[in-house]
Amino acid sequence: METMTNPRIQKGKKYFRFLFFGILFITAGLVLFALAVYIYAKILGPPPLAVPQSTLYYSNDGSIIGESNSGQKRYWVPLRSVSKEIVNATISIEDKNFYHHHGFDIKRIGGALLADAIAMHKVQGASTITQQYAKNLFLTMDKTWTRKISEALYTIRLEMNYSKDKILEGYLNTINYGHGAYGIQAASQYYFGKDADQLDLAEAAMLVGIPKGPSIYSPINSLEKAKNRQLLVLNSMKENGYITEKDVKSAAQEKITIVGKHAYHRSELAPYFQDIVRHQLKTALGLSDRTIQLGGLRVYTTLDTKQQQIADDVIKESIAEDSDIQVGFTAMDPKTGFVTALVGGRNYDESPYDRAVQASRQPGSTIKPLLYYAALEKGFTPTTMMRSEPTTFQFDNGNAKYTPHNFNDQYADGEITMAQALALSDNVYAVKTHLFLGENTLVRTAKDFGITTKMAKVPSLALGTSGVHVIDMVGAYSMLANGGKKADPVFITRVEDYQGNVLYEYKPQNEQVLRPDLAYVMTQMMTGMFDKKLNGYASVTGSTIINQLTRQYAGKSGSTNTDSWMIGFTPQLTAGVWTGYDKGNEITLAADKRYAKTIWARFMEKSLKGEPIKTFKAPKGVVSLPIDPKSGKVATKDCPISREMYFVKGTEPNEYCDLHPGKGEKRLPKQKEKPKQDGWLHKLFNWL
Template structure:
């Protein structure tokens, strides 16, 4: 008898335990109030200024602790005055709505609390049915169990739709009043709170009379609840309504932002938007502004000499960190979003020659060693045809030092040097420095006959400048919407060139400026280094070089690969843009 009773008590205790555990799991299984929603990604320049935003939904996360009390009170007055008293759903409101719905034989009023409205956002089902309403109440109960009232109210204000394709209180404040939520006054707050009932109907941009009437209703409730004084009430009533959407999306450094977006999307997928990342980029705002100006002005000058349709690109990379400091992918982003800095494959011409000479130095040669500069013909191994490169203006100088051959960009001497050390050595040197596009060992490799991007060529010159190969870096800190650091990429490098080779290459790249074809660069009031590049028919013009801080590359050409114009060489078309940047850049 006693044993049977103990078994019964044990069984009942077990059932009670299972029930309590199930109840706990039920309530604790409430959905994450922030999951599944998209936020704007905010990108800042290296000095912390806002650079750009991009998004799928215009929503900026604001921690509930930073939302002003007056803002919270306005929404409580408008949407759920008993929010801090109920436990997810308000029986009074439900009964009132039930009576109206029965009388109308349809769902005409929801009687939803703020918690239920948040549940509805999470469900993402706009249907007004009793089954959906019941599910909404279940989720609301779970939310109330798992989260604090302040967390629920904060999530609601961050997720709510305010019309004009605007989501969340911060984006609404920016769109309607061109300010942050922390700067809203009572009148503005009441107007925004009034929007939620019907964002289109009560829009001040579409129906100002209805918007003002709704704003007054909210202010009346705030006064009745003693949230505001009579003086504040009267002042708020006279507050002006917005007449237009004032918030314009920032999208500075647009080609770089597109490049960064592709990089982040490849790494984080949909988390990029759902985490609402805050990105501290490597872009220097003043350098970016200078880069855009010199490209624009330089192209204008070229078109005055030739004809319209000229494009240009510029990339600046910090040679000590690999940070991308400026990027311009074209003359007008609004007209063409194609990024010619990172996506356009063009022949580099003589701008590739540094890899030939660096490979020769690795073989033990010096810039004082001689090479023959005479006509040369090389039989192609695959076709049997003869390939015969020519010097500019068909001038040849016989035996010349490597320094002279490089400074005057002598094609025949450079090809003969590449043949002497092996075309495979040239290919290997280019790859080690960072050229990733397909390279062959055809003799024309010495003259840059294949295609590269300006971005990879500029990054490769940073290797020549320091001997160290680094992966170019677009951002230094990545935080989620809550401010938690997700990633902080650290610069790392690999030694590719010896200090001896770097020193010899600097002698050559300086000789091009001091005594060669890039004399215009002497206008820069410090020591700079670089090399021109020009392709057949003047279809591509390059200048790539560096000082002790930056590697800078400039390309000029036409998208259809037609000629820029007679004598529009690297020295004439690209170098002036490069020089203007280097003259005016501030460190």
């Protein structure tokens, strides 16, 4: 008997097979697509977790002195530096299944689609924290399919390559909290004036509620809406088991103080200093402009905020407000080379040109310590005598002449010691020394002292006619203060990226350049500008500020028709000041010529107030003797004035002063070696 097949059954089997193979084909396609996406994501590797962050600049005590950003405040902090209330509240309100999905919450997506379909418009979001973070990494809001696909791919890459804690950390550091605050740290500081790890439950719940609509739920824009949103977050935390009903009521009733102020702005403190730091980040460390501005760097500098404020204040109070005189100022720790304060001009907003670092100005007599150090190397001593009188030097067989002049055309009209010549700033003595040593000597010595500008090999170089930078001169004087070690200026001690990785760390230098004994002898000679015992045909050059000083200083002033200088130091601080006109106009007013000394004295005294009074310590091989300043010989009890002077052992004088009547006791300290005679230089210069 033949069995008849029901046509409907046959047709049903046909459709079933079609459906089965269709589903199988689609499933295989989806599997292949997923596999392709996985392989592609693996090839692309882990995406960067950071977005542009504000770069912060720190002083030597760790306080913020400035920042650079694109108008968005972003400060990256690790997850461990975020309060647990912030973490719990964020997960609870934004993505309660965050630790249980792989970037996409399928159940939540389905629920959102159903809710949108019922309402006929979008009423519920389904983005996970990972998806939102992927969106933030693009920093644009284009609503295109290309962007959405890219975000989905980013989400997959994030989940494949990073832990959940790392993803949450990135999300919290990039989300927009309104008012230019991006990231939890910037938001915590803006709204509550505290760091992210210090927020309590009430503050955390209010803050976490803001990203839903920063312009709507900001407590600054609407405290009522912010409180309503806060309560919603608190109830969500209760439902998800993070807090109790009691916690909800307590936090909801807590009175919160809103600050509404960003922690860091473009600092008015040390803008010239910060410019130099940014320049060094680019040139010395090789960082790009974008990395410097938006790389989230932590740049630790040498700036001393106390000294910088003192420098700013004394400059402002010392120079007349209506004066066009400009200023360049640098302070440095001579032991380390750390620049502790710097002023490049009187008003950065009007002129960012840095007169402490960029300007090249004639140093005048402040170059003389470098010249006399070279002379000490060649056998001169503090008591080497030469005549101070009007002198014309002839060159090229009489075809060229040069006549240096002392201030106010005052001269000793007789012999003076090098110590007194330095204290009185005798120009004739300086030029004679320069020519005797050879014009190349000072050029080479200036280079050894760290002077970077070109020196002209001319007789007037001894009087500071070749331009120098303020910061170079402060470094040069610091070498004398620290016993002859290299003192290149240092501005940056450490640089970290936004994750705390060290990109650069300063390594101290300890290069000996000068002879310690000669550096000490030179330093002691430089204390003479403040010692009235060295008064002679004129007063010592520091006489106008001696009464302002309360400790021992070494220094030198200098002036030209267009420049006024004062540089000096103690064992723990060196400072240098230049004042003058930008266009090189002549300084004519007597008050204008005193600005440099006044600023220097006030700065040093205020900066060192309360600090221990330190004296310069003599190295081995240095001896001291009481010297009569006029004769340059060992003083007796009949000498009306006696000054302790220092010599390299074996070069000290052994003749007693014979300018004063009487038979004073003549006794020299016992020496192991017979002192060498100093008279050959005296004879050598008789012809000058």
